[in-house]
Amino acid sequence: MKIITLFIDGLPCQVPADISVAAALAISGNPVTRRSVHDRPRAPFCGMGVCQECRVTVNGRRVLACQTECQPEMKIERSCHAHTAL
Numbered sequence: 001m002k003i004i005t006l007f008i009d010g011l012p013c014q015v016p017a018d019i020s021v022a023a024a025l026a027i028s029g030n031p032v033t034r035r036s037v038h039d040r041p042r043a044p045f046c047g048m049g050v051c052q053e054c055r056v057t058v059n060g061r062r063v064l065a066c067q068t069e070c071q072p073e074m075k076i077e078r079s080c081h082a083h084t085a086l
Helices: 022-026
Strands: 003-008 009-015 056-060 062-064 075-077
Touching: 003 022, 009 022, 022 056, 022 075
Parallel strands: 003 075
Antiparallel strands: 003 009, 056 062, 056 075
8 A cells, every 4th residue: 555645734745645634634643624614623524525614725626535545745724713623
């Protein structure tokens, strides 16, 4: 299995190649992608891009984490208040 390094909120994280960004967030120990308007932690829900709960910024572009494949050196940023664990 090939391992790649990417950066989640500026911190290096090693994950298997060919997994989704949502899976990489789960592997990192904190699947939270953003906070709701009521300040509740949100994480991927449907896993197929319908619910939009997994929106993150990857290399400066907003994407759905469940639909985006990890690439080496990728920079993943959650919304500003998503850093607390569930």
